[in-house]
Amino acid sequence: xxxxxTQEPLLSLKNVEASYGKKIxxxxxxxxxxxxxxxxxxxxxxxxxxxxxxxxxxxxLPCEQGxxxxxxxxxxxxxxxxxxxxxxxxxxxxxxxxxxxxVAENLxxxxxxxxxxxxxxxxxxxxxxxxxxxxxxxxxxGGTLSGGEQQMLAIARALMMSPQLLLLDEPSMGLAPVITxxxxxxxxxxxxxxxxxxxxxxxxxxxxxxxxxxxVIDQGVITAQNDAKRLLNDPKVQETYLGVA
Amino acid sequence: MSPIVQPxxxxxxxxxxxxxxxxSGRNPQLLMFLEQLFNALVLGSIYSLIALGYxxxxxxxxxxxxxxxxxxxxxxxxxxxxxxxxxxxxSGWLAMALILLASMAGAGFLGFIIERLxxxxxxxxxxxxxxxxxxxxxxxxxxxxxxxxxxTTLPFPKLMNDRVxxxxxxxxxxxxxxxxxxxxxxxxxLEWLVRRTMIGKAIRACADDLGAASLMGINTDRMIAITxxxxxMLAGAAGVLNGMYYGSIKYxxxxxxxxxxxxxxxxGGIGNITGAVLGGFILGFLEVMAAGYLPNGNQWKDVxxxxxxxxxxLLRPSGILxxxxxxxx
Numbered sequence: 001x002x003x004x005x006t007q008e009p010l011l012s013l014k015n016v017e018a019s020y021g022k023k024i025x026x027x028x029x030x031x032x033x034x035x036x037x038x039x040x041x042x043x044x045x046x047x048x049x050x051x052x053x054x055x056x057x058x059x060x061l062p063c064e065q066g067x068x069x070x071x072x073x074x075x076x077x078x079x080x081x082x083x084x085x086x087x088x089x090x091x092x093x094x095x096x097x098x099x100x101x102x103v104a105e106n107l108x109x110x111x112x113x114x115x116x117x118x119x120x121x122x123x124x125x126x127x128x129x130x131x132x133x134x135x136x137x138x139x140x141x142g143g144t145l146s147g148g149e150q151q152m153l154a155i156a157r158a159l160m161m162s163p164q165l166l167l168l169d170e171p172s173m174g175l176a177p178v179i180t181x182x183x184x185x186x187x188x189x190x191x192x193x194x195x196x197x198x199x200x201x202x203x204x205x206x207x208x209x210x211x212x213x214x215x216v217i218d219q220g221v222i223t224a225q226n227d228a229k230r231l232l233n234d235p236k237v238q239e240t241y242l243g244v245a
Numbered sequence: 246m247s248p249i250v251q252p253x254x255x256x257x258x259x260x261x262x263x264x265x266x267x268x269s270g271r272n273p274q275l276l277m278f279l280e281q282l283f284n285a286l287v288l289g290s291i292y293s294l295i296a297l298g299y300x301x302x303x304x305x306x307x308x309x310x311x312x313x314x315x316x317x318x319x320x321x322x323x324x325x326x327x328x329x330x331x332x333x334x335x336s337g338w339l340a341m342a343l344i345l346l347a348s349m350a351g352a353g354f355l356g357f358i359i360e361r362l363x364x365x366x367x368x369x370x371x372x373x374x375x376x377x378x379x380x381x382x383x384x385x386x387x388x389x390x391x392x393x394x395x396x397t398t399l400p401f402p403k404l405m406n407d408r409v410x411x412x413x414x415x416x417x418x419x420x421x422x423x424x425x426x427x428x429x430x431x432x433x434x435l436e437w438l439v440r441r442t443m444i445g446k447a448i449r450a451c452a453d454d455l456g457a458a459s460l461m462g463i464n465t466d467r468m469i470a471i472t473x474x475x476x477x478m479l480a481g482a483a484g485v486l487n488g489m490y491y492g493s494i495k496y497x498x499x500x501x502x503x504x505x506x507x508x509x510x511x512x513g514g515i516g517n518i519t520g521a522v523l524g525g526f527i528l529g530f531l532e533v534m535a536a537g538y539l540p541n542g543n544q545w546k547d548v549x550x551x552x553x554x555x556x557x558x559l560l561r562p563s564g565i566l567x568x569x570x571x572x573x574x
Contacts, residue, residue, distance in 0.1 A: 060456055060460070079464075081459045081460075081465065082462075085462040090460045092460065096456070096457040098449070098450045098453040098454060098457065098458075100449065100453050101449055101450060105449075105450075106450075108443065108446060109446065109447065109450045109461045109463065112443065112447060112461050113462040113463070
């Protein structure tokens, strides 16, 4: 990573609590920091609270306790669209592309609030370099794309917002290994272009390989944090999340 | 407008209209059918305008806006009010345009207010809550007009001389042509808005996935409000056209066309914009044909329309163009 590292966090969560559904408390006082230019991974089992954390950051779920700040501004409590406009782009679990809009229209939704025509065009060119297949399929409906293409579209659509921070929820879910390789390659490339990435993954080894630091979450509590390489070699993490006996 | 003459040439003898002309001279039944067909198009275009309001709102909120028929009624009353104000000074096209625009603005505003006061506070409530709220709003508006405006039927001005016009070889009233053309222009505008503009695309994105749209920085509450305004404007226009068509309006006029347009939206596949227009025209066609050709048809036309709706829904529960979207993850 060539980005200059500053110690001031881009995103910080302090004692954040949030619920999944009406009753189940999925985050029980979570604190973490993401610095400018990093890729940070969040690993954990099903139901540990990973998706809830991303949804709480992006405002899809209310932050019930604690504070979330982005660029030193409090964002907890703001509606999702305002958080998005401040520079956080969330690629949600299950991709959630607009199935009945064309690929081109999906990308236009990504730049819905932008007014800098030149920047939009430059970003679009870059995105088509990253994902040439999307350029070919511009007129196709989003719903007709394959799973891998939909994931690419979801990431591309998020990039059209020109975000400072990209939240990725399980980008490899349900994809063939060869597509997963491509997606992770692109994630690295996006980071080299200067965007900070917070990556949630079940595929813990892949996530740790690409990340600088990582947090481990279990039942709504952060149980470990460290350099990604150290976690990769941590016997406890290996046993629980990497399937190494 | 070519669509008006199209059915005539298509149904006539192949080729020149002269051939069709002589054919119709020999065939009064064909002529009657063509005139009924045009009646159906006129009625269907009004239903389509109303049905779009139901389908647009359902597309985004998965909720039936039962107050929509009252927006239609209010639009007609705004039209009448404005026409009383301006007809001493203005007449003809300009008056017509002003009345139409005023009622669209009024009905659009009413749609906005209803959403803001009756539905938005219930956004996170159980799904049945906004439905009950809608019925409440509907009753309230009907009774407000009943109490404070008029309890009786009021004549609605025709706004222009109703002349019989010859189209090719069949005859239609200029009023019908005006209604049909206005409706088609509005439908075309809506099509353009929804397909081509960023606002329209954002509305469709919201209909696809409200949460994902908000992640794009789209203010979904604003898009929902805009949807209600658009639906209201179309209903307001339909209210004026409906008033001109029947020549009178009353506080409860919204109910029957409202229910029928709702049926049209369901018939076409609720949530689907093309479906609403298709459903509107099918319902108009069924109603006019039933009234024209069935014994005692005029009394049974409403029943007939709903019977066909039930039949279609038994065979295709999601409507003609309705699609079963795979469950969202």
